[in-house]
Amino acid sequence: MSQATIDAETRPDPLGVGADHPDYLRADSGLRSWLLTKDHKRIAIMFYVGVILFLGLGGIFALVLRTELLTPEQTFIDANTYNQMFTLHGITMVWLFMIPAIPTVFGNFVLPIMLGAKDLAFPRINLASFYVYVLSAIILLGAMVAGGADTGWTFYVPYSTTSPTAVTWMGIGIFVNGISSIMTSVNFIVTTHTMRAKGLSWHRMPLFVWASYATSIIILFATPVLGMSLVLLALDHAFGLSLFNPRYGGDPVLFQHLFWFYSHPAVYIMILPSFGVISEVVCSFSHNQPASYRAIAYSSLGIAFIGFFTWGHHMFVAGLSEFDAGVFGALSMFVAIFSAIKVFTWVATLRGGSISFATPMLYFLWFLFLFVFGGMTGVAVATQSLDVHWHDTYFVVAHFHFIMVGGTLTAFLAAAHYWFPKMFGRLYDERVGLLTSVAVFIGFVFTFLPQFLLGNGGMPRRYFTYPARYQWLNVLSTGGAWLLGAGLILALGNLVIALKWGKRAGPNPWGSRSFEWITASPPSKHNFEETPEIERSAYEYTLSEEVARERAKAR
Amino acid sequence: MNELLRTILFLPRQASTIAEEIDKLHYFVIIMTMGGALLVTLIGGYFLFRYRRTAVQKDPSRRMPGTTPAIWLEVVVVIGLFGMFLVWWVIGFRQFMDIRVPPENALEIYVTGKQWMWKFAYPEGANSIATLYVPAGRPVKLILTSRDVIHSFFVPDFRLKEDVVPGRLTTLWFEAKEPGRHDILCTEYCGVSHSTMRGEVIALAPDEYERWLQGKSPAPAIAGPVDLRPSPVTEYAPAELVNMVRQGERAAAEHGCLRCHTLDGTPHLGPTWAGLYGTTVPLENGGSVKVDEAYITESMMDPLVRIHVGYQRIMPSYLGQIRPAETSAIIELMKSLRDVRPKPGASAPWGTVTVPETREGGQ
Numbered sequence: 014m015s016q017a018t019i020d021a022e023t024r025p026d027p028l029g030v031g032a033d034h035p036d037y038l039r040a041d042s043g044l045r046s047w048l049l050t051k052d053h054k055r056i057a058i059m060f061y062v063g064v065i066l067f068l069g070l071g072g073i074f075a076l077v078l079r080t081e082l083l084t085p086e087q088t089f090i091d092a093n094t095y096n097q098m099f100t101l102h103g104i105t106m107v108w109l110f111m112i113p114a115i116p117t118v119f120g121n122f123v124l125p126i127m128l129g130a131k132d133l134a135f136p137r138i139n140l141a142s143f144y145v146y147v148l149s150a151i152i153l154l155g156a157m158v159a160g161g162a163d164t165g166w167t168f169y170v171p172y173s174t175t176s177p178t179a180v181t182w183m184g185i186g187i188f189v190n191g192i193s194s195i196m197t198s199v200n201f202i203v204t205t206h207t208m209r210a211k212g213l214s215w216h217r218m219p220l221f222v223w224a225s226y227a228t229s230i231i232i233l234f235a236t237p238v239l240g241m242s243l244v245l246l247a248l249d250h251a252f253g254l255s256l257f258n259p260r261y262g263g264d265p266v267l268f269q270h271l272f273w274f275y276s277h278p279a280v281y282i283m284i285l286p287s288f289g290v291i292s293e294v295v296c297s298f299s300h301n302q303p304a305s306y307r308a309i310a311y312s313s314l315g316i317a318f319i320g321f322f323t324w325g326h327h328m329f330v331a332g333l334s335e336f337d338a339g340v341f342g343a344l345s346m347f348v349a350i351f352s353a354i355k356v357f358t359w360v361a362t363l364r365g366g367s368i369s370f371a372t373p374m375l376y377f378l379w380f381l382f383l384f385v386f387g388g389m390t391g392v393a394v395a396t397q398s399l400d401v402h403w404h405d406t407y408f409v410v411a412h413f414h415f416i417m418v419g420g421t422l423t424a425f426l427a428a429a430h431y432w433f434p435k436m437f438g439r440l441y442d443e444r445v446g447l448l449t450s451v452a453v454f455i456g457f458v459f460t461f462l463p464q465f466l467l468g469n470g471g472m473p474r475r476y477f478t479y480p481a482r483y484q485w486l487n488v489l490s491t492g493g494a495w496l497l498g499a500g501l502i503l504a505l506g507n508l509v510i511a512l513k514w515g516k517r518a519g520p521n522p523w524g525s526r527s528f529e530w531i532t533a534s535p536p537s538k539h540n541f542e543e544t545p546e547i548e549r550s551a552y553e554y555t556l557s558e559e560v561a562r563e564r565a566k567a568r
Numbered sequence: 569m570n571e572l573l574r575t576i577l578f579l580p581r582q583a584s585t586i587a588e589e590i591d592k593l594h595y596f597v598i599i600m601t602m603g604g605a606l607l608v609t610l611i612g613g614y615f616l617f618r619y620r621r622t623a624v625q626k627d628p629s630r631r632m633p634g635t636t637p638a639i640w641l642e643v644v645v646v647i648g649l650f651g652m653f654l655v656w657w658v659i660g661f662r663q664f665m666d667i668r669v670p671p672e673n674a675l676e677i678y679v680t681g682k683q684w685m686w687k688f689a690y691p692e693g694a695n696s697i698a699t700l701y702v703p704a705g706r707p708v709k710l711i712l713t714s715r716d717v718i719h720s721f722f723v724p725d726f727r728l729k730e731d732v733v734p735g736r737l738t739t740l741w742f743e744a745k746e747p748g749r750h751d752i753l754c755t756e757y758c759g760v761s762h763s764t765m766r767g768e769v770i771a772l773a774p775d776e777y778e779r780w781l782q783g784k785s786p787a788p789a790i791a792g793p794v795d796l797r798p799s800p801v802t803e804y805a806p807a808e809l810v811n812m813v814r815q816g817e818r819a820a821a822e823h824g825c826l827r828c829h830t831l832d833g834t835p836h837l838g839p840t841w842a843g844l845y846g847t848t849v850p851l852e853n854g855g856s857v858k859v860d861e862a863y864i865t866e867s868m869m870d871p872l873v874r875i876h877v878g879y880q881r882i883m884p885s886y887l888g889q890i891r892p893a894e895t896s897a898i899i900e901l902m903k904s905l906r907d908v909r910p911k912p913g914a915s916a917p918w919g920t921v922t923v924p925e926t927r928e929g930g931q
Contacts, residue, residue: 092760092761092763093760096757096759096760096762163759163760164757165757169717169718169756169757170718171716171717171718171734172717172718172757172758172759175716175717176759259733259734259735259736260734260735260887260888261887262869262870262885262887263735264735265718265733265734265735266733266736299619300633301633302633304636304637305636305642308642329664330720330729330730330731331731331733332731332733332736332738335664335665335668335669338661338664339661339664342657342660342661343657346650346653346654346656346657349649349653350646350649350650350653353645353646353649354642354646356608357642357645357646359612360608360611360612360615361636361637361642363612363615363616363619364615364619364632364637365619365630365631365632365633366615366619366624366631366633367619367621367624367625367631367633368615368616368619368620368621368624369620369621370616370620370621374616377612378609378612378613378616381608381609381612382605382606382608382609385604385605385608385609386601386602386604386605389600389601389604389605390601392597392601392653392656393597393598393601393656396593396597396656396657396659396660397660397661397663397664398590398593398659398660398661398662398663398664398666398667399590399593399594399597399660401590401664401667401727401728401729402590402594402724402727402728402729404720404729404755405720405722405729405755405756406722406755466577466578467578469577469578469579469594470578470579470580470724471580471722471724471725471751471753473722473753473754473755473763474755474757475757475762475763476762476763477762477763478763478764479763480751486578554633555633
C-alpha cells in the first residue's frame, strides 16, 4: 500500500496528529520492524499475541480437566495426565497469562500515552522483557513436553522434590518469567516518575496509571522471593539440597511461607491492573469524574501494602499457631475494605453520569457482581473456623476463579474492547460484542457457582475421581466451562474480524477525557508530535469539549 | 431453618458437636455475601438504566456531572462493612480456638498418613487401616504425622481438617454426636492416587467401642455414605494386642533412651520421664517450653535446638533412626508416666556429672 493511499484513508484528525504521519502499525513494515522494534505499542501487540496464545492453551487444559470430571470415575484420561493437566493449567494461566496480561499488553500500550510520553523510559528493556517472556514460555513448554509437572502450581514440598517430573525446569521457567515481570515493572515505575508530560501532576494522572504503578511495586518486592524459593526448590529437586526435606532436618512448612509470601501478593498483581481498567471504563462510559479520585488511587497502594501481610491465611490448617491465624485473618479483611471502597466509588461514579452503553460497560456490570461475590467469599475463607472446612476444597477453587476469571479475565475483555479502537483504529461489532459478553457471563456462572456448593459438600480440589454424590454439580460446571470457552472464542473472533472489516473509529469514539485519547487512534509512531501540555485532570467531564481539548493540548 | 439452609447449601451432615455452630456462621456469612453482591449489582444496574445517555438527553436534570456522594455515606458504609467483617472474625476466631484446643479428657489416637492410606494406632494396642473407630459422645484427640509427603485429614461431616506433615506432629480433636459412619478425605495433593486416599470414621456406642478395642466385635452394621463399602473390623484387627506403653518401653530400650533417661524419677544424665509430660521446663537459652508431643518429637530429632536448662548437650539426634510408630509409642510411654512423682532432687541441675568419653551411640 503506497503512502498516498494510507493518507487518503486516514480521516483528518481534529487534534492534528496522525494526519501528517502514518500510524504506528504502518510506520514501518517487514518482520524485522516488528521483532526488533523499540516502540512500546508494537511490543504491546507482540505481548498481546503471546498472552492470547497462552490463554488458549490454558483454556484447553481447563476444558480437558472439566471434561474428565464429568463422571466420578475415570472418563477419558488417566490420573497421571489429569494431575499434569491441572498443574499445567495453573502454571500457564498464572505466569503466562494472568500476571503479564493487562500490564504488558494494555499497560505497555496506553501507559506512556496516558502520561504524554513518546515511549517508556527504557524501550530496549521493554523489548528485552518480551524476549525474556518468550524464553520463559519456551522453557515452560519444553518442560511440559519433557515430563511436565504433577505437583500443582503451588509446588508443595516434599511432594514436589520427589516428583519424577520436570519440576526443576518448571522452576527455572518461572524464575525467568519473573525477570520479565520485573523488567516491565521497573520500566513502569521509572516512566511514571520521570516522563509525565508538562503539567501532569500525580493527581491528574488517569487511574489506570495508579493501578499499574501499585502493581509494579508489588512485582518488584514480591517476585524476588518467588525466584529464591523456586531456585531452592529446583536445587532440592535436582541435587538434593534438602532445605525443605524433614528427613534431613528441613521444614516443609517453611516452603509454604516462602511460596505464599509471593503468591498472595501475586493475587494483587493479577487483580490491581484490572481495577485500573475498570476505573477507566466506568469514567469513560459514564462521562463522569470518579466519585472520589483519591479513594481509588490510594486504595490501590493500600492493597499493595497490606497484601504483603496476609499470606498466612493460606495456612490455617497447615500448623500455623492460633495467634498467627488470628492476626492473618484480621489483616486479610483490610484488603476487602480497600476493595470495597473501590467498588462503592465505581458505583457512585455512575450516578449523575450520561452513560453510553457498550460492551466494556456490560463487562463492568459482570465484574461488579463477580468481583464483589468473589471478594466477599474471600473474607469468608479468611474467617478461621469456616476456612477449616473450606480449605483445599472446591469452595476455594470457586473463590479464586471468581477473582481471577470473574475479575481479571472480565476486565481483560473489557480492556480488549475498550482500547480496541485505540490500538487498531477500528470499531468491533457492538451487537456481537454484547451477545458474547452475555455468553461469557452465563458460562462463567454455570462453571463456578456449582463449585462453591461442591466445596460446601466437601469435595477436595485436585481430585481425579470423586464420590458419586458430587456428580450433578460437576456436570453443571463442565457444561458451563464449555459455554465459557465458546463465548471467549466468539468474543475474540469478533475482535479479530473487526481488525480488517471494522468501521473506522476516529480518534476518540467513546468521548473519553482520559489522556490516551487526545492523540490519534491508532497513534503515530511517536504518539505525539511534541510533548503535550496538560492543564486538567483526566476526568474533567464538566468542561466543554473545546475547553477540555485546549487544556490537554497535543500535537 | 437449619436443615433447609444446610440442604440448599449442599452442606453434609452435622455429625460433630461443633458442626452446627460453624454452619450457623456459614449461613450468616453466605447470605451477607450473596446479598451484598446482588445489592451492589442491582444498584449499579439501576444507575446504568437511570443515567443512560438517551434518558439523560431527554431529561437533562438527571445529569449531575462531578457530584461527589456525601462523604458521611461512604464512611458509614465502610465502617458498617468493617463492623460486619469484625463480627465474622470474632465469631470465627472463637470457634477456631474451640476447634484447636482439645479438652483435657480426650481419648488419644495416633494417625499416620502415607501414600495413599491412613493408619490408626490406639494406645491400647489395637490398630486399623483406613477405618478409624471412635466412641460416640466422647472427645477424641488425633495426633497426626506423615511418613512421606504432606497429606490433610478431612472429615466433611465434622467440618474438620488438619494437615498431616512429615517430621511434625499436628493435632485435631472432635466429638462425634452419635454412632454413624463418615468419610475421611485427603485434601492435600499427595500424588497420583491422591483422590483415592479416602477412609471412614466409624463412631460406635461406647460399649461397642470397648468390645472392638479388645478385638471381639464384628463389623457394626451402621448406615453410612452410600458410596462407601463397609469395611469389616476383623480384617484389620491385629492378632496380638500390644499396649502402646509397652511398645514404647521396648522402643526406648532398643534405642538406648534409658541409658540417660529414667522412668522412675531417679536423676540421671537426661531429664527423667517421670512426671515430665505436660509440665513446663526452663530452657538453656532462657524462656521455657511446655513438654508436649511437638517438643518431645523435636527433642528426639533435633535435641540441641531447645535444651532443658542444666543438662549437657550430649543427646544424639534420632532423625532417620527411629520409626514414626516408635516415636508415638515413646510419647505414649511418657504420658503414662505423667503422674509418677519424681524423686526429690531430680529436677536439680546435673552440672556435676562427668560424662564418660566413650559413650555408645554418643554424639
